[in-house]
Amino acid sequence: MDNYLLYEIFIIDSRLEELKKNNKIQEMTKKISEFKAKYDMSKRRYEQLVLMIKDKHIKQKEIAEKIKKLYHEVDMAEGELYSSSNIKLLNQLEEKIKYTRSQIKKLEDDAFELLLEIEEITKDAQHIGAELKNIKEQFEEVKENLNEQKLEIENSIAELMKKREKIVEKIDKGIISEYEELKNKTGKGAATLINGSYCSACRMQLPLMLVEELKNKKTLTKCPNCRRFLIVE
Ligand SMILES: [Zn+2]
Numbered sequence: 573m574d575n576y577l578l579y580e581i582f583i584i585d586s587r588l589e590e591l592k593k594n595n596k597i598q599e600m601t602k603k604i605s606e607f608k609a610k611y612d613m614s615k616r617r618y619e620q621l622v623l624m625i626k627d628k629h630i631k632q633k634e635i636a637e638k639i640k641k642l643y644h645e646v647d648m649a650e651g652e653l654y655s656s657s658n659i660k661l662l663n664q665l666e667e668k669i670k671y672t673r674s675q676i677k678k679l680e681d682d683a684f685e686l687l688l689e690i691e692e693i694t695k696d697a698q699h700i701g702a703e704l705k706n707i708k709e710q711f712e713e714v715k716e717n718l719n720e721q722k723l724e725i726e727n728s729i730a731e732l733m734k735k736r737e738k739i740v741e742k743i744d745k746g747i748i749s750e751y752e753e754l755k756n757k758t759g760k761g762a763a764t765l766i767n768g769s770y771c772s773a774c775r776m777q778l779p780l781m782l783v784e785e786l787k788n789k790k791t792l793t794k795c796p797n798c799r800r801f802l803i804v805e
Pocket residue numbers: 771772773774775776795796797798799800
């Protein structure tokens with residue numbers, strides 16, 4: 573009787589151990605931190621681009637103002653040009669207008685260049701923005717999935733613990749405390765199955781008599797070598 577019950581405890585304990593070191597959870601926890609790193613990196617890049625665009629918009633405004641000012645200067649000079657008859661002054665004014673127009677042309681080229689740059693960066697930023705959204709969605713999905721699985725595992729553990737308690741009540745206290753002690757000492761299985769006439773844990777061949785006794789479930793015996801409780805399935 574105790575042999576069978578101890579076997580159940582052993583199965584429950586193995587299951588509990590499996591649940592506690594669930595690979596899927598570890599895998600997903602790793603995935604979550606990978607998502608986080610990827611997201612943070614993209615977000616930093618995105619913020620950089622947004623700053624760059626802002627900066628270039630300011631430059632664009634500055635250039636526009638300069639161009640406006642220069643056009644005004646040209647207008648003024650042209651006005652003077654038509655109201656003056658001094659040859660020397662006329663020549664100076666024409667030179668000034670020519671120079672200012674070339675300045676305007678240069679600034680307009682700069683403005684166009686800037687416009688192209690802003691378009692390019694905006695495209696990049698939109699691309700990264702979409703990527704961020706995508707990462708976030710995937711991240712949420714994984715996180716939700718992970719939480720569900722965690723909850724499932726926690727429920728399974730609680731259920732198994734309850735079941736275990738009920739079985740423990742039925743087992744001789746001496747045996748169960750010996751089993752617990754052994755489990756704490758070895759860190760895992762304090763009981764093991766026999767495989768034919770061998771101990772599954774340490775692979776030692778067991779005395780035939782002992783195997784016979786075990787199979788008749790008359791006794792609760794430990795492996796003479798590794799001291800684990802031996803269990804017949
Ligand atoms: Zn053994």
